Amino acid sequence: MTFHSEKMQKIKPSGIRELFAKAQGIPDTISLGIGAPDITTPEVLKREMRYAVDFNYNNYDQSPGNPKLRTMIARKYKEEYGVDYSSDGVLITCGGVQLVYTALQTYLGKGDEVLIQDPSFLTYPHQVHLAGGKTVWMPSTSDFKIDIEKMKELVNDKTKMMILNFPSNPTGAIMEKHELKALVDIAVDHNLMIISDEVYEYYTFDEKKHVHIGSIDDAYERTLTANSFSKTFAIPGWRIGFGVSTVEIMKPMIGYHTYVIANATTPAQVALANYMHTDEAKEFQKYIKNEFQQRRDAIVDGFNSIEGIKCHKSSGSFYCYPDISESKYPTGEEFSNKAFEDARVVLVPGTEFGPTQTKNIRASFGSVNLAKIEDVIHRLTRMLEQSKGK
Numbered sequence: 001m002t003f004h005s006e007k008m009q010k011i012k013p014s015g016i017r018e019l020f021a022k023a024q025g026i027p028d029t030i031s032l033g034i035g036a037p038d039i040t041t042p043e044v045l046k047r048e049m050r051y052a053v054d055f056n057y058n059n060y061d062q063s064p065g066n067p068k069l070r071t072m073i074a075r076k077y078k079e080e081y082g083v084d085y086s087s088d089g090v091l092i093t094c095g096g097v098q099l100v101y102t103a104l105q106t107y108l109g110k111g112d113e114v115l116i117q118d119p120s121f122l123t124y125p126h127q128v129h130l131a132g133g134k135t136v137w138m139p140s141t142s143d144f145k146i147d148i149e150k151m152k153e154l155v156n157d158k159t160k161m162m163i164l165n166f167p168s169n170p171t172g173a174i175m176e177k178h179e180l181k182a183l184v185d186i187a188v189d190h191n192l193m194i195i196s197d198e199v200y201e202y203y204t205f206d207e208k209k210h211v212h213i214g215s216i217d218d219a220y221e222r223t224l225t226a227n228s229f230s231k232t233f234a235i236p237g238w239r240i241g242f243g244v245s246t247v248e249i250m251k252p253m254i255g256y257h258t259y260v261i262a263n264a265t266t267p268a269q270v271a272l273a274n275y276m277h278t279d280e281a282k283e284f285q286k287y288i289k290n291e292f293q294q295r296r297d298a299i300v301d302g303f304n305s306i307e308g309i310k311c312h313k314s315s316g317s318f319y320c321y322p323d324i325s326e327s328k329y330p331t332g333e334e335f336s337n338k339a340f341e342d343a344r345v346v347l348v349p350g351t352e353f354g355p356t357q358t359k360n361i362r363a364s365f366g367s368v369n370l371a372k373i374e375d376v377i378h379r380l381t382r383m384l385e386q387s388k389g390k
């Protein structure tokens with residue numbers, strides 16, 4: 001028996017997951033495909049998780065989240081950005097993905113338009129569609145910031161919100177505070193909500209500091225920040241994300257979350273509440289940032305050393321986004337197919353992230369160490385050199 005689902009017809013399977021599956025079990029493959037850290041979860045945090053289970057924190061918790069964890073998250077924003085959030089303005093979800101989806105389901109009406117940067121994290125447009133909204137793509141500048149002049153022209157009566165994500169997946173770009181302020185001003189002028197996905201807040205390089213959008217003048221009352229512990233503490237499988245905002249914005253979202261999820265995993269929340277402000281946690285964040293900066297240097301230099309490839313220096317996250325349009329395989333799709341077949345390297349074509357992204361590929365350095373990066377550059381150099389004779 002088959003049943004028809006109209007809304008799922010527009011949903012295509014995640015190309016990244018397909019690539020991931022294709023590469024599984026094929027020997028000697030190096031994957032720069034999936035956006036997850038290869039760093040082991042900190043021992044102290046693992047121990048906190050074991051304690052939480054052993055001390056029987058295995059029941060339902062409060063629906064918006066464990067009260068201690070909500071308080072700890074509010075404290076984090078005060079300490080790190082000087083911004084006051086009530087713990088009632090915090091919602092703990094099953095990953096950052098569920099936080100964004102909950103916001104879209106809560107706030108979008110049929111046909112409402114959502115401004116999303118081209119390119120962006122591939123989940124957003126699918127979530128917008130599932131929530132009944134329509135994605136409107138904001139063009140990027142050559143250094144992968146939002147092109148503010150062009151995006152202004154896209155705002156109309158149906159525009160409800162914009163989704164921002166800096167440091168960016170897939171480009172590694174960040175926008176400076178004054179540039180973000182220009183976006184906030186547009187949101188104020190047109191009464192738009194801002195969803196700011198800041199899951200890579202701790203990975204900014206070259207002394208650049210992360211700008212929390214809720215700290216920018218006039219942004220606070222209209223901004224929902226999405227965040228997650230997946231990348232911060234190398235626990236993507238625990239599925240704990242969170243959002244912070246005003247109590248007014250958060251209250252209806254908590255209502256939605258209660259009926260769909262009830263609560264995010266209890267022992268993981270208890271463990272994180274006990275761990276997140278410890279010295280070990282701070283040390284871990286420093287270590288992982290330093291590690292990613294070294295990898296960023298190696299991979300960006302490596303790509304730029306290959307004839308026909310140009311790569312911007314990522315300012316944050318753990319992605320870089322080389323332009324391969326002057327290589328022998330000038331579209332992302334061709335390049336990534338060839339890289340997989342000939343060099344056993346998994347790379348994601350830019351078209352996964354936005355409709356005009358034919359010239360780029362995304363390389364995640366979250367899960368490849370320096371030795372593997374060197375190997376990848378060597379394999380791709382050889383692949384392109386060998387192709388010259390053909």
Ligand SMILES: Cc1ncc(COP(=O)(O)O)c(C=O)c1O
Nearest residue numbers: 035095096097121169228230241
């Ligand atoms: C920009 C962005 N937001 C959210 C997420 C989701 O993270 P989580 O594991 O918390 O759902 C990711 C994961 O890759 C991401 O890149």
